[in-house]
Amino acid sequence: MLNFEYFTPTKVVFGKDAEKDVGRLILENSAKKILLHYGSGSVKKTGLLDRIKKSLDENSLEYVELGGVKPNPRLSLVYEGIELGKREKVDFILAIGGGSVIDSAKAIAYGIKDEGDVWDFFAKKRLASSALPIGVVLTIAAAGSEMSNSSVITNEDGLIKCSYNDNLSRPKFAIMNPTLTMTLPDYQTACGCVDILMHTMERYFVPGDAMEITDSIAEALMKTVMVNAKILKKDPQNYKARADVMWASSLSHNGLTGCGQGNGDWATHGLEHELSALYDVAHGAGLAAIWGSWARYVHKDCLPRFKKFATNVMGIQPVSSEEETAIKGIEAMEDFYRSIDMPISIKELNVFPTEKELELMAHKCSLVAGGAKGIAKVLHEKDMLEIYKMANK
Numbered sequence: 293m294l295n296f297e298y299f300t301p302t303k304v305v306f307g308k309d310a311e312k313d314v315g316r317l318i319l320e321n322s323a324k325k326i327l328l329h330y331g332s333g334s335v336k337k338t339g340l341l342d343r344i345k346k347s348l349d350e351n352s353l354e355y356v357e358l359g360g361v362k363p364n365p366r367l368s369l370v371y372e373g374i375e376l377g378k379r380e381k382v383d384f385i386l387a388i389g390g391g392s393v394i395d396s397a398k399a400i401a402y403g404i405k406d407e408g409d410v411w412d413f414f415a416k417k418r419l420a421s422s423a424l425p426i427g428v429v430l431t432i433a434a435a436g437s438e439m440s441n442s443s444v445i446t447n448e449d450g451l452i453k454c455s456y457n458d459n460l461s462r463p464k465f466a467i468m469n470p471t472l473t474m475t476l477p478d479y480q481t482a483c484g485c486v487d488i489l490m491h492t493m494e495r496y497f498v499p500g501d502a503m504e505i506t507d508s509i510a511e512a513l514m515k516t517v518m519v520n521a522k523i524l525k526k527d528p529q530n531y532k533a534r535a536d537v538m539w540a541s542s543l544s545h546n547g548l549t550g551c552g553q554g555n556g557d558w559a560t561h562g563l564e565h566e567l568s569a570l571y572d573v574a575h576g577a578g579l580a581a582i583w584g585s586w587a588r589y590v591h592k593d594c595l596p597r598f599k600k601f602a603t604n605v606m607g608i609q610p611v612s613s614e615e616e617t618a619i620k621g622i623e624a625m626e627d628f629y630r631s632i633d634m635p636i637s638i639k640e641l642n643v644f645p646t647e648k649e650l651e652l653m654a655h656k657c658s659l660v661a662g663g664a665k666g667i668a669k670v671l672h673e674k675d676m677l678e679i680y681k682m683a684n685k
């Protein structure tokens with residue numbers, strides 16, 4: 293096992309009507325003027341935005357607002373938010389939404405405190421020295437950004453999707469009311485479940501000895517998400533299933549499932565980010581479309597972990613050949629993806645890249661990663677292209 297640091301400073305307020313506490317939670321952070329940041333309309337349709345404004349009014353908090361965040365959030369809106377935030381002298385950002393809104397809020401939070409171009413951080417040119425505090429009212433269980441140190445932004449100039457990871461951006465609080473996720477389209481619920489699983493799988497498929505406690509937590513988390521994803525497919529209004537999935541989304545990406553395992557593999561995420569940058573697909577669906585091909589390409593280099601995954605998570609009876617057991621585990625995960633209507637190939641995403649576009653994605657993916665990505669097997673540009681070709685069926 294490896295040494296680790298575990299840092300999760302986010303206060304979680306979980307349960308029915310939890311958003312009623314938003315004014316109080318902001319006051320705890322000594323803020324006075326808030327930037328309310330949200331997406332393309334769901335928070336207005338559900339009445340959530342009005343309820344939040346009411347809580348802010350009751351606590352005599354001033355606010356300005358900036359909606360319009362799109363899935364795979366764009367840099368241009370981040371710039372708009374930075375300008376607005378500086379002009380209005382906001383001292384806190386409240387993200388109301390999912391990963392896209394939270395990530396956009398995090399980028400704005402860096403930018404308001406900085407005199408230069410916020411994209412520098414995402415382009416890995418320099419590190420942020422501070423960030424405005426942010427809070428979250430979560431409306432979709434998926435990205436885990438409500439407790440993570442990560443922000444993922446797409447620069448429209450070149451369609452470059454990059455992440456910047458820094459503890460400065462970890463939210464001060466995350467309000468999680470599972471009921472808020474009941475208005476999600478089924479497709480988004482399923483995409484979210486895939487992303488949650490993947491955040492744990494990226495940390496599970498690692499070489500060397502792992503901590504048994506971390507593995508046990510990770511395996512329980514993955515099994516819980518799969519069971520509840522199937523329940524939600526039939527019964528989207530099931531509160532208990534919504535609650536299990538919502539808490540899993542945070543635990544999957546706040547560092548807990550990586551303690552002692554190093555930083556994780558993250559190749560599937562890197563490969564997916566190029567897909568969603570170029571074709572604007574939902575992140576979770578993109579991950580499902582790539583994962584099986586990645587797993588088949590790398591499993592021989594990380595066989596003990598794939599075997600453990602097959603038996604402990606997917607319930608496969610081990611056969612004498614480790615490799616065969618591993619493959620059965622990969623197939624079982626793909627069967628699960630299918631069972632919740634997720635794609636297991638790029639074509640099933642309804643995008644049809646040409647050979648040249650596959651080459652472009654592999655090239656960009658390796659550039660963003662600084663040449664190589666992954667630890668289950670280290671992937672270079674040619675390996676990335678092979679995986680894209682395998683997935684493009």
Ligand code: NZQ
Nearest residue numbers: 331332333334363364390391392431434437440442475476
């Ligand atoms: O914009 P609105 O109208 O709110 O609609 C959203 C959006 O269309 C909708 N939605 C959200 N909550 C809803 C709802 N619709 C009805 N009822 C609700 N309660 O769902 C759609 C997807 O929202 P989005 O925020 O994009 O989803 P998600 O949370 O999956 O975030 C995806 C983004 O997060 C990044 C992804 O790459 C992608 O850009 N990630 C961020 C990470 C992080 N910061 O730690 C880690 C992840 O690996 C991931 O890369």
Ligand code: ZN
Nearest residue numbers: 435487490575
């Ligand atoms: Zn993800």
